[in-house]
Amino acid sequence: MLRNLVRLCNPTSYAVLKRQEGQARRSHFLGNIKAYSTAASERRKFYQDVSIAQGEDGLFEINLDRKKLKTPGGKLFTVPNEAMAIAVATEWDAQKDTLKFYSMHLTTLCNTALDNPTHRDNDQIIRGALKFLETDTVCYRVEDPPEMVELQKNEWDPVLDWIEKRYNVAIGSSYNILGPQIPNKTKDTFRQHLGSYNFWALTGLEFVITQLKSVVLAFGLIDRHLTVEQAVLLSRLEEEYQIQRWGNVEWAHDYDMYELRARTAAGALFVHLSSESSTVKRKLLQD
Known part of the structure; x- marks a missing residue:
């Protein structure tokens, strides 16, 4: 090229x-x-463990310690399949002392799809x-x-x-x-x-x-x-x-x-x- x-x-x-x-x-x-995108551009990390779980509706959720992740609009953060859940969880698990939301592109895209802010x-x-x-x-x-x-x-x-x-x-x-x-x-x-x-x-x-x-x-x-x-x-x-x-x-x-x-x-x-x-x-x- x-x-x-x-x-x-x-x-x-x-x-x-x-x-x-x-x-x-x-x-x-x-x-x-x-x-x-997720709230602020940076924030101090507030969790230790990241995990995924499948709800009764078949959708997958992201857990930060024992708390379920939610979208900026207040909805439960759910994704349609396990592969997407693992990819998003990896973004959160890769964060160090400071959460750099601007680098979490998959999370932002999920938030956009879930809340659909432009309707x-x-x-x-x-x-x-x-x-x-x-x-x-x-x-x-x-x-x-x-x-x-x-x-x-x-x-x-x-x-x-x-x-x-x-x-x-x-x-x-x-x-x-x-x-x-x-x-x-x-x-x-x-x-x-x-x-x-x-x-x-x-x-x-x-x-x-x-x-x-x-x-x-x-x-x-x-x-x-x-x-x-x-x-x-x-x-x-x-x-x-x-x-x-x-x-x-x-x-x-x-x-x-x-x-x-x-x-x-x-x-x-x-x-x-x-x-x-x-x-x-x-x-x-x-x-």
């Missing part, structure tokens, strides 16, 4: 301007998530996710310098080719600020595909899309065509150009990169775990 990375300047382009629209949408969505249903989430297709990162291209044009072609075109063949759709790319004309058939196909996910999985998938600013890259990641590292690098292609050309504050760049990878990985894991109906024990017996 990024094998053709070269030193380039940072011209203002239609692609950059258009993606700023997608960035604004992403900031709005993430602002809602962050504002509704949206599946159709509304799907419509919101598909809006990112109109400003998809990989669809907007620069016209110069030539090296950057070539890099975008080499790195983004294979992903576009893959998703068009995978879902039998047409997307394309554009140098125009208006972007490519996405056919209604393509939107309908993606809408139908997203409709196969449950509410929890849609919550996670929208989160991934907002991280990468791309429906194409999010689908590539969820379908395991791309790794987390590949999807993140492809979403940051232009930023990496500028860093190679102008340099960067090393620790800041590394921190941003690791944080984006962590959020993206957590979102992808959340999607897969939300679609898992078997318990861990049952799967072990099957294996």
